[in-house]
Amino acid sequence: MLTLCLAVSAHAASPDEPLFNLPLEGVHAFYPGDDPAFASVAFDDGDWPTLLVPGKWSESGVSVSTYVGWYRIRFVAPDDLPAGKLALELGLISWGDETYFNGELIGGEGFFSRTSPQLRSYAPSIYRAYPIPVGLLKPGQENVIAVRVGRHFNEGGFVGGPVQITDREPALERAEQNRNQAAAVQWVLFGIDIAALIFIGAAYFGGVRGALFWSFCAMWATHFAFIFTNSQLTYELGLQSLMVSWVGILLLGVSLYLFYDFYTRALGWGRFFPMTVLATLCALIPPIVFVVRWADWPHSLSFALDLAFQATTTSTMLWSFFCAVVAWRGGVRHAWPLAMSGLVLVVAWMAVALFASTDAVLQWGGIGVEVGAKLILLGAGVSLGIHFLDQSKRLARARESVLSAQTEERGRIARDIHDNAGQSLAAINLKLQSLQAKQARGDTVDAGDLEDALSFASVASRDLRDMSHDLAPAMTADEPLEVLLRDHAQRLGEITGTQIDVVSDGPPELGPQAKDHVYRIIQEALRNAVSHGNADRIEIVLSRQGGGLKVSIQDNGSGFDEDAAMQSDGFGLTSIRERTDLVSGRVTIEAKSGEGSVVEVFVPVG
Numbered sequence: 184m185l186t187l188c189l190a191v192s193a194h195a196a197s198p199d200e201p202l203f204n205l206p207l208e209g210v211h212a213f214y215p216g217d218d219p220a221f222a223s224v225a226f227d228d229g230d231w232p233t234l235l236v237p238g239k240w241s242e243s244g245v246s247v248s249t250y251v252g253w254y255r256i257r258f259v260a261p262d263d264l265p266a267g268k269l270a271l272e273l274g275l276i277s278w279g280d281e282t283y284f285n286g287e288l289i290g291g292e293g294f295f296s297r298t299s300p301q302l303r304s305y306a307p308s309i310y311r312a313y314p315i316p317v318g319l320l321k322p323g324q325e326n327v328i329a330v331r332v333g334r335h336f337n338e339g340g341f342v343g344g345p346v347q348i349t350d351r352e353p354a355l356e357r358a359e360q361n362r363n364q365a366a367a368v369q370w371v372l373f374g375i376d377i378a379a380l381i382f383i384g385a386a387y388f389g390g391v392r393g394a395l396f397w398s399f400c401a402m403w404a405t406h407f408a409f410i411f412t413n414s415q416l417t418y419e420l421g422l423q424s425l426m427v428s429w430v431g432i433l434l435l436g437v438s439l440y441l442f443y444d445f446y447t448r449a450l451g452w453g454r455f456f457p458m459t460v461l462a463t464l465c466a467l468i469p470p471i472v473f474v475v476r477w478a479d480w481p482h483s484l485s486f487a488l489d490l491a492f493q494a495t496t497t498s499t500m501l502w503s504f505f506c507a508v509v510a511w512r513g514g515v516r517h518a519w520p521l522a523m524s525g526l527v528l529v530v531a532w533m534a535v536a537l538f539a540s541t542d543a544v545l546q547w548g549g550i551g552v553e554v555g556a557k558l559i560l561l562g563a564g565v566s567l568g569i570h571f572l573d574q575s576k577r578l579a580r581a582r583e584s585v586l587s588a589q590t591e592e593r594g595r596i597a598r599d600i601h602d603n604a605g606q607s608l609a610a611i612n613l614k615l616q617s618l619q620a621k622q623a624r625g626d627t628v629d630a631g632d633l634e635d636a637l638s639f640a641s642v643a644s645r646d647l648r649d650m651s652h653d654l655a656p657a658m659t660a661d662e663p664l665e666v667l668l669r670d671h672a673q674r675l676g677e678i679t680g681t682q683i684d685v686v687s688d689g690p691p692e693l694g695p696q697a698k699d700h701v702y703r704i705i706q707e708a709l710r711n712a713v714s715h716g717n718a719d720r721i722e723i724v725l726s727r728q729g730g731g732l733k734v735s736i737q738d739n740g741s742g743f744d745e746d747a748a749m750q751s752d753g754f755g756l757t758s759i760r761e762r763t764d765l766v767s768g769r770v771t772i773e774a775k776s777g778e779g780s781v782v783e784v785f786v787p788v789g
Contacts (some may be wrong), residue, residue: 524562716740
């Protein structure tokens with residue numbers, strides 16, 4: 184659709200030959216500076232250097248520190264001017280312009296005011312053609328056209344002709360066709376935003392929540408607001424005030440940071456500190472550049488900040504693309520849309536940075552970056568959809584296994600009661616029956632018999648208390664997970680003689696449900712290490728990693744064959760995997776016969 188819009192517009196932009204044409208292209212006076220007096224007809228520009236029109240500043244030796252420059256075009260109009268209405272056609276100018284004809288302002292695109300050097304967005308792709316008021320052009324006399332031009336990023340000047348005085352209607356028609364072409368592209372881009380909004384609504388009402396979803400929503404909202412405030416629509420309606428433009432540029436920086444934030448969340452990568460700093464600079468530099476230009480500080484500072492912004496942005500996007508590729512190759516299924524769309528944006532951005540002075544980039548570079556950003560948005564949406572689809576499938580499988588897991592757990596509880604408290608209670612029963620028989624025969628009841636009964640009762644009470652403690656949901660306890668684990672490790676160590684160490688570096692707090700699932704996972708891993716691995720030393724490590732909690736349980740036991748263990752109900756590995764799925768986590772189990780075992784669990788937080 185985008186290609187069709189461009190092709191149709193390009194075909195429509197081929198006009199018939201105009202009836203009147205006064206070429207103004209050639210070498211004209213130019214001064215790299217800014218002074219309102221330069222617009223006056225009486226101003227003497229005799230000592231000014233000259234510059235080719237049309238011509239790009241980068242190809243004409245204009246210093247990169249030049250932010251605003253003035254052209255003065257002097258010409259003598261023929262005596263036999265046509266009676267019809269005329270227009271001054273200037274083609275494409277980068278970035279903004281104010282055009283004066285014989286001292287009178289007849290048009291302009293880009294500058295906010297005659298005193299502000301700050302430029303509006305969307306100006307460079309607008310075709311310049313300004314009506315010449317009747318009577319302003321003087322036949323047979325010298326006329327002066329003064330054009331104030333402001334650059335942006337790496338290029339400035341008349342970047343595309345023609346530069347001429349011609350019939351008004353064909354010139355304005357060419358300008359209108361150019362605007363319609365740009366508007367068609369904008370509507371296609373807005374259509375992608377609307378599709379993303381529909382996706383967000385469907386996901387929300389479908390019950391999708393979580394930090395990754397809200398990160399995507401924030402990225403979409405800031406990106407849409409940035410594109411809207413910098414669109415042709417707001418430009419044509421005159422809504423781009425200094426404040427609106429500043430907010431739009433601020434949103435650009437924020438959207439870039441959120442783009443980085445979404446990548447790290449979606450891929451489960453930790454925040455690499457240097458890249459976090461660069462992503463933060465991406466958010467801060469654009470509004471700083473705006474203030475520098477608004478305050479009319481030296482353009483060299485603005486230019487340096489522009490280069491810094493391009494460097495930090497490119498680095499952040501390359502890092503995010505690298506993370507996506509590595510995660511994709513590592514088996515993260517929802518990483519491939521991020522990798523593909525990230526590659527497109529990196530290529531578009533680097534093309535704009537490296538080929539900023541080419542005609543195609545000058546006219547379409549900004550839109551190219553917008554298209555790339557939209558593809559990032561689409562890629563993020565597809566990635567989010569795949570992620571939650573996989574998550575819902577895992578949850579469905581986990582729920583299907585709940586009944587069997589409950590049955591397995593109840594069977595284990597029944598065995599524990601039978602083997603521990605049940606045996607003690609049976610012994611008490613036998614001892615009491617023996618005492619009852621002695622009493623019936625009139626024999627003396629020994630104190631030792633009563634002590635034995637009390638001892639059995641004490642053991643049964645302790646066993647039931649331990650079982651009750653193990654079965655109590657961790658989510659109902661106010662203590663942090665670390666405290667609950669240390670208490671459980673101490674009691675289990677006293678019973679089994681196993682040394683169990685809990686190491687923590689201040690992990691993130693979990694919600695009640697997640698805390699209970701993680702507690703049960705660790706309980707099951709400890710039970711396996713003690714019961715099946717006969718371990719005498721176990722280490723539990725809790726750490727913060729990649730925006731979540733990482734748990735590692737390592738023992739020095741005899742290990743086990745993982746494939747065989749998965750077929751056995753006694754090891755509880757199925758329960759560990761199911762509980763991990765219920766908290767949207769990841770689990771890896773490494774075990775070899777005679778070499779101990781390592782269970783690692785990652786649980787996202789937020």
